[in-house]
Amino acid sequence: METQVTQPGPAAKNLLINNGSSRRAIKDKAAQIGVTVGGTMVFVALLLIFFYLLYVVKPIFDSAEVAPVVSAEFHDSQPALMVGSDEQNEIMYRVSQLGKVDFYDTHTSQLLRSEQINTPAGTHVVSSSAAMPSEQRFALGLNNGQVIIAGVEFGVTYPNDKRLITPRIRFANGNEALTVDPLGRALDRLVFDYSSDKMSFVYQTDDKIWHLSRQEGEENMMTEEVEWVAYNSIIPDSPVNVQQQLMTPDQRQLILSSDNKLFIYDIRDAEAVQLSQVLSLARANAKVTNVTLLAGASSLLVSYDTGLVQQYFQVNGEQGRQYQEIRSFEVEGDIASVASEFYRKSFVTITETGKLSLLYTTSERELFSENFQLNNPGTLGFSPRSNALVVEADGKLNLFSVSNTHPEVSWSAMWEKVWYEGYPEPKYVWQSTSGSDDFEAKLSLMPLAFGTMKAALYAMLFATPLAIAGAVYTAYFMSPKVRAIVKPTIEIMEALPTVILGFLAGLWLAPLIEDNLPGILTLLVLLPISILSTAFAWHKLPATWKLRLPETYQELMLLPVIIFIGWFSFAISPTLELALFDGDTRMFITNELGITFDQRNALVVGIAMGFAVIPTIFSIAEDAVFSVPRHLSNGSLALGATTWQTLTRVVLLTASPGIFSAVMMGLGRAVGETMIVLMATGNTAIMEWSVFEGMRTLAANIAVEMPESAIGSSHYRVLFLAAFVLFIFTFFFNTIAEVVRQRLRERYSSL
């Protein structure tokens, strides 16, 4: 036979050509090329899934880019109070401590406009203060006890369809100086904040006493005019030697920095100012250089001359909310200045030698670090969109472009505990969106991975014993006739849409279980007992009776028994509930045992998803047991082993890799199942093993949040990462299972 079908030799080829059939040969070649290209394309397409997911995920791990764009020389001998730029990064500004505001065009690096804020006749500026960066506002304290509040503003107009940005200065009080000190003393070391109905000023007078002046506006009902009421008080217990003074934008806290100590005052009530905490910042061989508020003003960033930056925020403790050291960052060099972004928790540091470092607090990432050789660095300022940075150094304003798209995502933020502002301790939190603007997305994948594992575990606990035991019986003991019906019946369940299983689990099974908890327990106990007692009764049955019922129909004989036990357990459930749990099991569990009980819990998911997984495991395990060569078991039986001994010591042992592979496949399916978990749990991202509580899995989370996440956002990419994790996870388990199965097949064929 073999020799007859060798490829056509040269003669045959000639025959083809001589026949005028070169078209046939071309067609053949074309088909080969077509199929090869088509086939390869399909596999490339499947590979594409992997690479596309990776391509979307990758940017979240990229570091930031900071590059110099332009520098403009400034001509002002006064030190800067604040620097910054407009939203489009077309204009940079610099505000000097004496109130001179200069605007520079970033295209030409020329001075665009310069303005000196006028003080009333006979007065001069004693001190100045800048508010939070996002407010772009500053105040000048005068020697007569008055204050001028001004802000930098950019107007956008479109003459001739071209964008034109006009910088201007906006005064809070209609260019009028506001009297703060009633006695007209000079306002030294001013710090302030301002909102539409409340202003607070803290300053030092010549006698080294710190004062608070609070003005509260109340709208007059009749005239609709705002009337301002002033409260003045003295800050008690103030330190002598203050280096820096800060006020939170909500005007609730005053922070004075003095000799490696922070004095934190509660200034909520202007007439009852009190020292709430003295925080020691002392570090060995390190001196505090700067204290800054992070965006959102809940955290303090303290920088040292050794390059250390410490983050502090308030944590609820025994003595109320107290500042506490949270985490620290290391930058090489003596930190000259620190600036935080407008809205996100990124901040930038510059050292005396001109090294710029971009860091993010919660993800603990150093996003960028490079020495740009900037001498005498001064003030830093972010642009409102955080895509540019203005650095004052060496008599120049330097504009850097910043590309920092996903600073909040890092390995540690996703997989380790993170201490977020406002939380009492480090925690795994998944909370991707919220109603408020200054919300920080908390993207820990841990609770989701945990939920996935929990759901899969309970499902496997339920499914594995049933499926494997069932497979063993079907493959080894069942008569071929019954097997031909039973196997496809169970396998058909694999095709059942999971949305139906989920719907039944959520709307039918969950209330059923909640109402009949004692019944479920009874069922668990009674089921094995009833099977064993039926078996024993059968064993004791007289032989004449046995003959009437062939033993091969054992599986059918148990059906009525199990159905009866099932019915009985549920029927007895209310009575048991009344007798044992005061008539309400749910209340009993919550109140007496102190366990939280959700109606849609892990038990429901375990059962429903178990049903989805059973056919997968059953089908593969059954194949494995069934294809164990018969002569192996026959040999064992011939040597005098019982059927059970043969099964456990010969058949199962030989088939064990196949069963392992079945379990792996089942696990893969349970991990990725979406609809059942989505419908049968409460989808809360909690980390509890309790069988009576729900969970949120990776897959369900994707289904819930994906349609609402903005393309290209960190959230979107993290969801892709979740999908990628699922992909890799199931691919890994399935590959193991498949390789094991193929090996087994080869081994059987050699037996």
Place this chain on the structure above:
Amino acid sequence: MGKWFKSGSPWIWMTSGAVSVCLIAVLGLLLLIAWRGLSYFWPADIYQWEMKSQQGERYTLIGEVYDKEEVPTERLIAAGHKFESEVGENITRYLVKTGNREFVGLDFRWILATDIISRSKPNDIAVIERSKNGDFYGYPVAIIEDGKRSTSQNIEADFESHIDRAVELNDQALDLQKGVIGSINYELENLRLKSRRYELDNALTDTRKAEIDAARAKLNAEYQVVEKEFFALKTAAGRDAVVIRDMRGEEVTLKLDSILDVTYANRLGVMGKIGHWFIGVGKFVSDDPREANTEGGVFPAIFGTVFMVMLMAVIVTPFGVIAAIYLHEYAKKGPVTKMIRIAVINLAGVPSIVYGVFGLGFFVYMFGGTLDQLFYPEALPAPTFGSPGVIWSALTLAILTLPVVIVSTEEGLSRIPSSVRQGSLALGATKAETLWRIIIPMASPAIMTGLILAVARAAGEVAPLMLVGVVKLAPTLPIDMNFPFVHLERKFMHLGFHIYDVGFQSPNVEAARPLVYATSFLLVSVIVALNLTAIGVRNHLREKYRSLEH
């Protein structure tokens, strides 16, 4: 006993028990769905209860029994119920659907058996199916025709004929709205896009502008005429009303244009009920959903599912078959082929939601977004293909089911004995000819099997579709009478998603639940039927080649 345990026999019984539990679960599940789904269409008996409340007031309830349960008396007493006489350990409680939603607030309520004074089944109670506010139960009293109350003797026949008239008019109006008015709106939108397109190309000359304006004016004029006709029909349909005495004893006037049907359920015999059951099933599969999907039929969902699955089958079959032929006939046997094969099998096990994520990112945003920029710039920023749609769903599911088709086709190819191939080659046929004339025809049942399995899998998938194109209510079908007739970019409805949406997102879960069971039954029966066919085809195939091999 010890010896018995040692023999291992009890453990064998335990494994047998496991099979039984699995079997009971599968069959029980199917029976549960079938029973609940099919009984939804059975016209229930309507009862009238004379009730006495806890405060001693007497009132009447009309409705159908929805559910029944036993409650321990103690729990009721703890909840503040008082019982005058001794009442056993448990009390029966009925869930009654009272309908008349706009008048009674709650259209479902629990009543205790002890509060019931009497129960009757009057023949005259009418069940009125309405397009708004659910069913209405009551006694028809009179017909108001064109504002005049007529109390003829034969009110029931009158009522029915008036309903028929209103339904007929409503249907005409609906046809007009969906047909002519829909296409006028579609054309108007096309004109807007056309003019926008010219604008973008800087080619909006005055002549073109005039042309477009003329066309628009013509369409608007047409619209005016049709709109008038439409409102005339609507007014005519709303001409009549019916006066009905409800369970509070009050006479309520219902306008006939919101009434779809009336039945006297208590008068129906078994045959009548069977007839009604079939009509109910027919309506269910052919009607549009009403009232946020909780009433009416599921026709758009069936249509969407079938259309999407067919589209998917068209895409997946050639690719799957070519890939399988390449793997089995052309690729060199070696570790690479083996790896590819393992990878393909594994892809079948990758969670479907991952495919959904891929489809959303790659097909919808990347591919669809690019298409929009290239071919539909006039519609931007509103996306045409750059948002989820039926074509993207079909493509995503095609990738999802590709492994199924490949594996099944390859299995079929490997079952064809090599002697057949060799025979063909020996007779001088080229490899392509052998493939086309011999191998593929022989493997076609295997390809069919793969395709059926793929279709069954695709019909049941919901999770990926939630990302790439399914919606709870699609205003238009993906196929209509407007050029180009097939609108692949449209969103669609799907039976599986319908189940999820109605069961979990609808405002009145209690009312919607039977409908969800019915939908589930429909989906399950389609999928089980498809799978059984596939199994049958496969078994048939195996038998056929077994005989070939010997």
